[in-house]
Amino acid sequence: MATVTLKGGEIHTSGNLPATGTKAPEFKLTANDLSTKTLADFAGSKLVLNIFPSVDTGTCATSVREFNREASALENTKVLCISRDLPFAHARFCGAEGLDNVVSLSDFKTGDFGKAYGVDFIDGPLDGLHSRSVVVLDEKGNVLYTEQVAETVDEPNYKAALEALLNE
Structure with a gap:
């Protein structure tokens, strides 16, 4: 379990992020077209997993925009933006913003990604x-x-x- 804060108040996650140097846990997430995507679907590409609470908040939206601009310009790199938002919210946001260099994925069906990566909030708002x-x-x-912010x-x-990514 990790401890982070929300506006200064402590909240906790279900575990810890995968350790550097280890194999990333497998996942099944839902894409905007409602298809299922797995880690294997992105084999051969460098990945940035941008994980956040909801695309409908300012900081989360900024991170999607920033990674769309920065990391997606790198060779052989894909940015996966992952939250529990419905795929429709991801599609609406990226469409309205004109963001087409990120892959939006939702963990809404099972929450298994959050558990496997230790990022589920287990208390607090x-x-x-x-x-x-x-x-x-x-x-x-x-x-x-x-990085867990x-x-x-x-x-x-x-x-x-x-x-x-650059020093890899």
């Missing part, structure tokens, strides 16, 4: 949503970098995540 986190994977699905309303460290 965001109970059941995912904590703001970044996991960077190499082409083989190995974890290169992780200590204060939920803060943005992730984009620079550190991108450097992990």
Whole structure:
């Protein structure tokens, strides 16, 4: 279990992010077209898993925009934006923003991704949503970098995540 804050108040997650150097846990997530996507679907690409509570909040929306702009310009790199939002919310947001360099994925069906990656909030006002986190994977699905943002309303460290991709 990890402890983070929401506007200064402590909240907890179901576990810890996967350790650097380990194989990323498998997942089944729902894409905007309601198809199922797995980690294997992205084999051979470097991945930035941009994990957040809801695309309908300011900081989450900013992280999607920022990773769309920054990481998606890198060679052989895909940005997966993952939350418990319905796929329709992801599609609405990305469509309205003109964001087409990220892959939006939802953990709404089972929440298994949140459990496997240790990012489910287990208490507090965001109970059941995912904590703001970044996991960077190499082409083989190995974890290169992780960050669980200590204060939920803060943005992730984009620079550190991108450097992990560049220095891989």
